[in-house]
Amino acid sequence: MNDTSKYLTKQVRDLFADPGEIVLVTHVNPDGDAIGTMLGFYWLLKKKGYPVNMIVPNEIPFFLEWLPGYHQIVISEINHDKATALIRNAELLICLDFNESDRLGDLEEEFLKAGATKILIDHHPDPGDFTDHIISFTALGSAAELVYYLAIELGMRELIDKTVAECLFTGIMTDTGCFSFSSSQPETYLVVADLLKTGIDKDRIYMQVYDNYSADRMRLLGYSLNDKMVVLPEYRTAYISLTEKELQKYNHVTGDTEGFVNILFSIKGIRLTALFIEKKDHIKISFRSRGDFHINKFSERHFNGGGHKNAAGGESNLSLEQTIDKFVKLLPGYAKELLSG
Numbered sequence: 290m291n292d293t294s295k296y297l298t299k300q301v302r303d304l305f306a307d308p309g310e311i312v313l314v315t316h317v318n319p320d321g322d323a324i325g326t327m328l329g330f331y332w333l334l335k336k337k338g339y340p341v342n343m344i345v346p347n348e349i350p351f352f353l354e355w356l357p358g359y360h361q362i363v364i365s366e367i368n369h370d371k372a373t374a375l376i377r378n379a380e381l382l383i384c385l386d387f388n389e390s391d392r393l394g395d396l397e398e399e400f401l402k403a404g405a406t407k408i409l410i411d412h413h414p415d416p417g418d419f420t421d422h423i424i425s426f427t428a429l430g431s432a433a434e435l436v437y438y439l440a441i442e443l444g445m446r447e448l449i450d451k452t453v454a455e456c457l458f459t460g461i462m463t464d465t466g467c468f469s470f471s472s473s474q475p476e477t478y479l480v481v482a483d484l485l486k487t488g489i490d491k492d493r494i495y496m497q498v499y500d501n502y503s504a505d506r507m508r509l510l511g512y513s514l515n516d517k518m519v520v521l522p523e524y525r526t527a528y529i530s531l532t533e534k535e536l537q538k539y540n541h542v543t544g545d546t547e548g549f550v551n552i553l554f555s556i557k558g559i560r561l562t563a564l565f566i567e568k569k570d571h572i573k574i575s576f577r578s579r580g581d582f583h584i585n586k587f588s589e590r591h592f593n594g595g596g597h598k599n600a601a602g603g604e605s606n607l608s609l610e611q612t613i614d615k616f617v618k619l620l621p622g623y624a625k626e627l628l629s630g
């Protein structure tokens with residue numbers, strides 16, 4: 290092991306010499322990067338011979354189910370007692386792909402109470418101060434790419450086999466929208482090249498993630514675009530909203546609305562997109578932007594959310610109509626930013 294690590298500090302590297310019980314956690318509504326990163330790291334640590342477990346706060350989208358180790362992940366929403374016990378017994382708690390403790394959902398309290406040494410491994414801007422160590426690299430397009438670099442610095446290069454590579458590739462692919470954004474750094478492709486050398490079938494991975502939907506989901510997409518899409522050319526904005534009832538009508542399952550918010554950029558000139566989903570007790574919002582419009586700051590200020598410069602989540606406790614009304618009324622205040630460039 291060298292001492293010229295770019296991504297790891299010596300203290301964190303030392304923690305991995307003899308870590309004891311490791312528990313990996315990721316954020317609510319986990320996406321391809323959250324799960325790919327978690328599983329990639331899980332297999333690395335397991336192959337190294339370390340005791341390791343994984344927890345997510347809530348349901349994982351079905352299109353990630355084929356990933357190796359998927360069924361080893363403890364879902365707190367379903368098995369809260371087990372998740373709690375794992376957190377209590379952990380010696381090393383590792384947070385992957387998120388930057389604030391409230392992203393842990395119903396695990397937050399238990400996590401903050403836990404006596405374990407805590408490490409944050411992430412690529413979102415402005416990481417909160419809730420762990421003992423922070424490994425945060427916001428220039429990276431995915432947490433999976435960061436875990437690849439950490440593996441190298443931890444001397445685990447030879448442990449990156451096909452299983453690990455499938456997981457990390459999935460994280461990089463999904464968080465860069467198949468290399469369409471957040472993937473301008475040449476290094477990302479070197480990582481991908483190295484992962485491909487393990488013999489993974491990237492076309493199969495693509496199909497399993499993106500070409501795996503039900504006919505109902507396609508009909509929901511058609512309905513959303515035809516009946517529910519609102520375009521506001523004067524603010525270069527487009528959005529879709531869906532009620533619980535509408536989702537039920539199309540037999541919605543977690544992951545079905547994945548990608549809806551990005552499709553809206555196919556419209557010429559659009560700079561800001563949003564998807565409003567009615568949940569039992571709140572409205573879940575996905576925001577996307579193009580160019581220099583910092584959607585994470587917008588969401589943080591108005592919708593209790595956060596994320597990346599061009600992709601962020603948010604939520605609202607108002608009704609669906611009130612939430613949309615609030616959103617639309619905010620746009621004139623941002624007209625200058627939305628219309629410039």
Ligand SMILES: [Mn+2]
Binds near residue numbers: 322386412431432
């Ligand atoms: Mn990510």
